[in-house]
Amino acid sequence: MAALCKLRFGCRSAFRFSSSVSVRTSFSSDSEDGTRAGAGFAAAFQRQAELQREAENSAPDQSGSIPGQEQTFASLFQAVPVRDKVVVGNIFHVVRDDLYIDFGGKFHCVCRRPAAGGERLQRGSRVRLKVLDPELTARFLGAKTDTTLLEAQAVLLGPLEEREAQGRVQKQD
Amino acid sequence: MATRALTKGLLGLRHVRGPTVKVSNSGRQFATASSIISPEPQTCSVRDKMLDLPLEKQDLFRVSELFTVKDLFDARVHLGHKKGCRHRLMEPYLYDSSLDYDIIDLDKTAEDLRRALDKTAHTAYGGGIILFISRRRQFCHLVENTAKQCGEYAHTRYWQGGLFTNAHIQYGPGVRLPDLVVFLSTLNNVFQQHVAIRDARKMNIPTVGVVDSNCNPSLITYPVPGNDDTPVAMELYCRLFKTVINRAKNKRKQMELLHSLSEPSEPSS
Numbered sequence: 289m290a291a292l293c294k295l296r297f298g299c300r301s302a303f304r305f306s307s308s309v310s311v312r313t314s315f316s317s318d319s320e321d322g323t324r325a326g327a328g329f330a331a332a333f334q335r336q337a338e339l340q341r342e343a344e345n346s347a348p349d350q351s352g353s354i355p356g357q358e359q360t361f362a363s364l365f366q367a368v369p370v371r372d373k374v375v376v377g378n379i380f381h382v383v384r385d386d387l388y389i390d391f392g393g394k395f396h397c398v399c400r401r402p403a404a405g406g407e408r409l410q411r412g413s414r415v416r417l418k419v420l421d422p423e424l425t426a427r428f429l430g431a432k433t434d435t436t437l438l439e440a441q442a443v444l445l446g447p448l449e450e451r452e453a454q455g456r457v458q459k460q461d
Numbered sequence: 462m463a464t465r466a467l468t469k470g471l472l473g474l475r476h477v478r479g480p481t482v483k484v485s486n487s488g489r490q491f492a493t494a495s496s497i498i499s500p501e502p503q504t505c506s507v508r509d510k511m512l513d514l515p516l517e518k519q520d521l522f523r524v525s526e527l528f529t530v531k532d533l534f535d536a537r538v539h540l541g542h543k544k545g546c547r548h549r550l551m552e553p554y555l556y557d558s559s560l561d562y563d564i565i566d567l568d569k570t571a572e573d574l575r576r577a578l579d580k581t582a583h584t585a586y587g588g589g590i591i592l593f594i595s596r597r598r599q600f601c602h603l604v605e606n607t608a609k610q611c612g613e614y615a616h617t618r619y620w621q622g623g624l625f626t627n628a629h630i631q632y633g634p635g636v637r638l639p640d641l642v643v644f645l646s647t648l649n650n651v652f653q654q655h656v657a658i659r660d661a662r663k664m665n666i667p668t669v670g671v672v673d674s675n676c677n678p679s680l681i682t683y684p685v686p687g688n689d690d691t692p693v694a695m696e697l698y699c700r701l702f703k704t705v706i707n708r709a710k711n712k713r714k715q716m717e718l719l720h721s722l723s724e725p726s727e728p729s730s
Binding site: 361364365392393394395422423425427433434435436438 | 530531534537539540541542543545546547548556562564566567568652675688690691
């Protein structure tokens with residue numbers, strides 16, 4: 289019984305000793321669990337920072353490794369552009385009443401300036417769109433492949449309100 | 462490897478291009494064996510040493526550091542056309558052929574892009590002429606500026622019939638053709654394959670081409686599967702090619718300085 293207690297005490301003190309050694313903070317006392325938790329976080333943060341630095345340093349060496357990148361593309365790519373999706377676009381060119389809007393897809397779309405509140409929409413404005421078709425294509429009679437217009441089709445829903453933009457940011461967080 | 466050796470052999474003949482050139486895959490001997498204008502042995506060995514340097518080291522121009530798969534993803538390089546526009550020969554480069562919209566596998570793109578940039582760097586290092594071709598009117602200004610900024614050439618207008626194959630008559634005798642042609646879009650305005658691809662192949666000029674999912678990659682020496690319709694993607698390609706060419710040219714200048722310092726008796730070429 290006494291031997292067991294001694295063993296347990298011995299283990300605990302060894303653990304405390306190792307945790308205090310790995311920590312370079314001012315909490316050198318190892319009597320309370322609270323300080324151990326605080327010390328643990330600092331140790332973890334420093335370890336993470338070191339790992340990141342090591343990763344950055346070794347990134348050029350690893351750049352030729354294909355398995356790592358394969359995971360990256362598969363993890364990066366989630367969704368295919370879908371029809372009837374509401375997105376936020378950015379106007380990059382204006383020709384009188386036609387607004388050329390880029391919404392992050394392969395092609396841009398061209399929408400007519402709306403009658404109500406249209407003067408506010410200039411180059412650089414952000415707008416809400418409903419994407420009807422990410423690429424306008426059709427197969428004509430006698431053709432081997434589809435003929436593409438190199439444009440998307442979307443309906444302009446209106447300018448992006450400031451409150452909506454903030455709400456979206458909060459939702460993402 | 463064979464293409465690189467071929468280009469190296471052709472680079473050795475700066476003034477003569479014609480049917481009298483016989484190149485073979487017999488190692489590093491072409492610059493001396495097949496040159497009709499015989500240079501002094503000393504300049505030949507120095508130039509050979511400089512030209513062999515990139516062949517000895519792996520990735521001398523650090524091309525693999527220039528971009529990551531994430532950069533390609535952010536530039537929307539993986540977006541292809543619709544399933545109906547797909548070219549049969551692009552299917553190996555697609556991520557998933559069952560989707561309605563083609564998605565190009567960026568792992569393959571990254572590998573191919575590195576190879577293409579490496580080839581461009583080698584050509585620029587050896588003093589070769591690089592010609593950028595793109596028939597997309599949307600990006601013609603961008604391509605021309607890129608070529609200007611890296612001291613190379615661009616052709617973004619209508620391609621007349623015999624520009625490569627009939628060059629000696631259209632431009633004059635003894636004209637020098639490009640040593641590498643970079644297609645930033647392999648299609649012309651009517652969605653057919655650009656004539657220069659076939660002509661470059663006929664004239665044994667290696668080609669680098671960005672092939673979208675509706676293009677034919679078979680005649681291009683270094684195809685790079687990727688999006689050629691989005692401005693972000695085109696800007697990325699232009700930036701990469703420009704960086705690589707400038708890097709290679711700077712490296713060449715460095716090597717020339719080093720060699721001129723070590724051998725002061727070398728005549729300036």
